[in-house]
Amino acid sequence: xxxxxxxxxxxxxxxxxxxxxxxxxxxxxxxxxxxxxxxxxxxxxxxxxxxxxxxxxxxxxxxxxxxxxxxxxxxxxxxxxxxxxxxxxxxxxxxxxxxxxxxxxxxxxxxxxxxxxxxxxxxxxxxxxxxxxxxxxxxxxxxxxxxxxxxxxxxxxxxxxxxxxxxxxxxxxxxxxxxxxxxxxxxxxxxxxxxxxxx
Amino acid sequence: xxxxxxxxxxxxxxxxxxxxxxxxxxxxxxxxxxxxxxxxxxxxxxxxxxxxxxxxxxxxxxxxxxxxxxxxxxxxxxxxxxxxxxxxxxxxxxxxxxxxxxxxxxxxxxxxxxxxxxxxxxxxxxxxxxxxxxxxxxxxxxxxxxxxxxxxxxxxxxxxxxxxxxxxxxxxxxxxxxxxxxxxxxxxxxxxxxxxxxx
Amino acid sequence: xxxxxxxxxxxxxxxxxxxxxxxxxxxxxxxxxxxxxxxxxxxxxxxxxxxxxxxxxxxxxxxxxxxxxxxxxxxxxxxxxxxxxxxxxxxxxxxxxxxxxxxxxxxxxxxxxxxxxxxxxxxxxxxxxxxxxxxxxxxxxxxxxxxxxxxxxxxxxxxxxxxxxxxxxxxxxxxxxxxxxxxxxxxxxxxxxxxxxxx
Amino acid sequence: xxxxxxxxxxxxxxxxxxxxxxxxxxxxxxxxxxxxxxxxxxxxxxxxxxxxxxxxxxxxxxxxxxxxxxxxxxxxxxxxxxxxxxxxxxxxxxxxxxxxxxxxxxxxxxxxxxxxxxxxxxxxxxxxxxxxxxxxxxxxxxxxxxxxxxxxxxxxxxxxxxxxxxxxxxxxxxxxxxxxxxxxxxxxxxxxxxxxxxx
DNA sequence: GATGAATGAGAGTTCATTCAT
DNA sequence: TATGAATGAACTCTCATTCAT
Numbered sequence: 001x002x003x004x005x006x007x008x009x010x011x012x013x014x015x016x017x018x019x020x021x022x023x024x025x026x027x028x029x030x031x032x033x034x035x036x037x038x039x040x041x042x043x044x045x046x047x048x049x050x051x052x053x054x055x056x057x058x059x060x061x062x063x064x065x066x067x068x069x070x071x072x073x074x075x076x077x078x079x080x081x082x083x084x085x086x087x088x089x090x091x092x093x094x095x096x097x098x099x100x101x102x103x104x105x106x107x108x109x110x111x112x113x114x115x116x117x118x119x120x121x122x123x124x125x126x127x128x129x130x131x132x133x134x135x136x137x138x139x140x141x142x143x144x145x146x147x148x149x150x151x152x153x154x155x156x157x158x159x160x161x162x163x164x165x166x167x168x169x170x171x172x173x174x175x176x177x178x179x180x181x182x183x184x185x186x187x188x189x190x191x192x193x194x195x196x197x198x199x
Numbered sequence: 200x201x202x203x204x205x206x207x208x209x210x211x212x213x214x215x216x217x218x219x220x221x222x223x224x225x226x227x228x229x230x231x232x233x234x235x236x237x238x239x240x241x242x243x244x245x246x247x248x249x250x251x252x253x254x255x256x257x258x259x260x261x262x263x264x265x266x267x268x269x270x271x272x273x274x275x276x277x278x279x280x281x282x283x284x285x286x287x288x289x290x291x292x293x294x295x296x297x298x299x300x301x302x303x304x305x306x307x308x309x310x311x312x313x314x315x316x317x318x319x320x321x322x323x324x325x326x327x328x329x330x331x332x333x334x335x336x337x338x339x340x341x342x343x344x345x346x347x348x349x350x351x352x353x354x355x356x357x358x359x360x361x362x363x364x365x366x367x368x369x370x371x372x373x374x375x376x377x378x379x380x381x382x383x384x385x386x387x388x389x390x391x392x393x394x395x396x397x398x
Numbered sequence: 399x400x401x402x403x404x405x406x407x408x409x410x411x412x413x414x415x416x417x418x419x420x421x422x423x424x425x426x427x428x429x430x431x432x433x434x435x436x437x438x439x440x441x442x443x444x445x446x447x448x449x450x451x452x453x454x455x456x457x458x459x460x461x462x463x464x465x466x467x468x469x470x471x472x473x474x475x476x477x478x479x480x481x482x483x484x485x486x487x488x489x490x491x492x493x494x495x496x497x498x499x500x501x502x503x504x505x506x507x508x509x510x511x512x513x514x515x516x517x518x519x520x521x522x523x524x525x526x527x528x529x530x531x532x533x534x535x536x537x538x539x540x541x542x543x544x545x546x547x548x549x550x551x552x553x554x555x556x557x558x559x560x561x562x563x564x565x566x567x568x569x570x571x572x573x574x575x576x577x578x579x580x581x582x583x584x585x586x587x588x589x590x591x592x593x594x595x596x597x
Numbered sequence: 598x599x600x601x602x603x604x605x606x607x608x609x610x611x612x613x614x615x616x617x618x619x620x621x622x623x624x625x626x627x628x629x630x631x632x633x634x635x636x637x638x639x640x641x642x643x644x645x646x647x648x649x650x651x652x653x654x655x656x657x658x659x660x661x662x663x664x665x666x667x668x669x670x671x672x673x674x675x676x677x678x679x680x681x682x683x684x685x686x687x688x689x690x691x692x693x694x695x696x697x698x699x700x701x702x703x704x705x706x707x708x709x710x711x712x713x714x715x716x717x718x719x720x721x722x723x724x725x726x727x728x729x730x731x732x733x734x735x736x737x738x739x740x741x742x743x744x745x746x747x748x749x750x751x752x753x754x755x756x757x758x759x760x761x762x763x764x765x766x767x768x769x770x771x772x773x774x775x776x777x778x779x780x781x782x783x784x785x786x787x788x789x790x791x792x793x794x795x796x
Numbered sequence: 797g798a799t800g801a802a803t804g805a806g807a808g809t810t811c812a813t814t815c816a817t
Numbered sequence: 818t819a820t821g822a823a824t825g826a827a828c829t830c831t832c833a834t835t836c837a838t
Contacts, residue, residue, distance in 0.1 A: 027831090027833085038800055039800065040799055040800060040801095040835075043833090044797070049834095147381060150382075153357070154360070155357075157356035157357040157361065186350065186353055186386055187386070227809085236823075238808090239810075239811080240824070247808075247809080422620075425828075426828085435803090438804060438831075446829080447829070551758040551762070552759065552779070555755040556751040558754050558758065559750040559751070560747065560754065562750075563750070576747075583742065584748065625813080637822095638820070
């Protein structure tokens with residue numbers, strides 16, 4: 001339990017520090033100070049700086065994947081699934097603003113970090129979205145004209161950018177529901193002014 | 200003339216290196232080698248490593264801003280403007296794949312780079328999109344229910360993510376028109392299967 | 399205790415290296431090697447190269463100031479005080495030949511080192527000499543014709559130059575007493591051949 | 598004549614820059630800018646940075662040596678010679694304040710500059726003073742108790758320190774005559790209050 | 797397990813010097 | 818001669834990682 005505690009404390013500290021300074025500007029000693037442990041202690045729980053980031057991505061996304069999967073499993077309607085996915089994502093990101101910053105910033109870096117860097121859970125997470133869209137197409141609920149990969153990117157990119165509204169530096173105070181419904185409205189109904197009802 | 204050349208060569212080299220390794224993993228000596236100049240030569244054209252990135256963002260975005268602004272100025276229909284914006288963005292990113300990677304990766308880092316870091320042109324670019332959406336709402340072409348800020352994020356995020364399809368590491372071969380039309384279709388008409396024509 | 403040791407070792411090494419090569423020609427790695435520590439270790443104890451020199455000047459002069467002040471405090475005769483000042487100065491410089499070299503070489507540089515460079519103790523030290531001379535004048539032991547500032551410079555300059563006789567490169571083997579008495583004889587009695595006793 | 602001009606301009610510029618920043622902090626480009634020539638031009642007249650300093654010391658001291666020698670050659674009284682030496686030294690230093698700074702600052706550095714550094718004229722200059730004192734002793738005008746080397750140091754050190762009063766940073770406005778007479782008074786008559794005339 | 801002083805490889809940057817023009 | 822852009826060796830300083838306690 002002591003051990004569990006330290007691991008958790010270091011991860012929490014790292015998320016905070018990475019969010020504030022970015023991975024490359026964050027120093028191990030910053031994390032150690034934030035976690036109130038000695039620098040060396042960090043190396044009892046993590047192999048190196050990279051693996052701290054990797055662990056954050058894996059563990060935190062693991063939680064999201066698990067929760068989202070569970071909720072989606074209960075649904076059969078792809079539209080409802082998409083709703084859930086979007087809402088859960090935004091909810092998770094709002095809950096842990098620092099995490100949102102870390103995830104999105106470092107996702108791009110990941111490929112440049114070194115050979116041993118693989119964010120398995122992240123791929124799994126993207127897979128869920130791909131699955132939803134595929135199912136939607138197959139069930140002929142979503143348009144057949146849409147490319148699955150492209151749509152996944154559209155939604156994912158939009159989510160990523162939307163998640164940033166909760167950063168400390170921004171003054172906007174959107175609710176999860178607000179953003180969620182705007183995104184859904186856009187992708188589902190389009191941005192056109194509704195045509196006047198045909199008499 | 201010599202001077203102009205070196206500046207350009209260094210910028211081109213830096214875009215390549217930043218795209219491949221990311222800003223923080225890129226070494227000045229990597230850029231120098233790529234540009235076939237001595238390390239010290241770089242400092243005749245740039246104050247420091249940061250300012251190389253800043254210059255890339257400003258100069259390259261400057262070009263895009265200029266081109267896009269010109270094209271949009273000719274239009275009066277917000278939907279057509281949006282079409283142009285999206286297409287131009289994707290076109291620019293496909294043309295310079297490395298730039299796309301740099302832009303998107305480092306945009307997030309920018310805030311963590313130090314006080315003297317300001318990407319003016321970037322803000323200007325975002326402003327164009329905001330303007331289009333505002334106009335669309337005002338002209339009652341776009342839905343009154345849409346929040347301008349939120350929609351801008353949705354489109355921008357989507358574009359950002361879509362732009363990444365041309366990265367060397369990915370094997371997909373989308374055309375600009377393809378991506379462009381998919382995104383427009385999604386945001387304009389929604390992803391729903393078109394309702395069967397009412398008889 | 400470890401800490402105290404390292405600080406002292408680095409200072410001692412720096413004095414040696416500065417004396418031999420001068421501040422600007424001295425490399426951090428030279429000092430590190432001399433002190434038998436890693437280069438990086440030096441930065442655990444000092445902010446930068448400048449501050450090593452500053453510390454030397456402050457700490458070493460601090461000792462001299464303290465000792466000299468104590469001894470002088472016991473005296474009331476300005477002539478005796480001057481004798482003490484001169485003797486103590488020469489004694490300190492002979493004891494630490496390298497320090498003498500550093501002090502005198504770098505005193506001039508100090509003003510050109512950067513804003514944050516202030517050798518407080520040094521000023522304090524000069525103040526002692528000024529005080530002695532002022533008192534001598536006030537008590538009418540020293541000539542009223544002498545400008546305090548000028549005399550301080552004469553004595554200080556002489557001491558500075560005399561202190562250099564103990565440098566390794568020179569073969570002279572003067573004793574402190576010898577130099578001290580010569581200087582005192584000169585400034586007190588003048589360099590004239592004593593006039594033949596008036597019959 | 599063009600050539601002569603450039604050499605002179607560079608020397609003048611170097612004296613100014615060295616005085617202001619010190620030898621090590623002075624950049625070749627500073628000197629070039631001050632002299633209004635290109636950096637590379639400096640290397641048409643001097644082998645390297647060191648040799649600029651060396652040339653300054655040699656040329657400028659050469660002038661002083663020549664002038665002082667001439668004046669002293671006319672005298673036979675060592676006391677008068679000493680008077681001339683001191684006055685000439687101070688006069689030269691006041692005339693070229695920057696030179697004074699350079700000379701005194703760099704004299705100490707000289708030994709640490711590298712093998713090829715020899716300031717011949719400087720030794721010659723010191724020789725003049727040594728000669729005067731020796732002669733004074735031999736002629737039994739100066740005290741037999743004084744060590745020539747020591748006295749030379751006393752006088753030289755005093756002169757060095759006194760010369761600094763004209764630095765820009767200091768506000769004192771002594772005349773050459775004032776300093777000269779104070780120094781002579783001190784070394785000749787001592788600093789004692791003149792004994793009351795015996796009745 | 798926990799510490800934090802110590803390490804040292806490696807980074808960005810400077811600037812004396814060179815050389816094509 | 819004169820230029821000044823280009824060079825690259827060498828510097829100071831940082832910080833992830835180690836290891837004796």
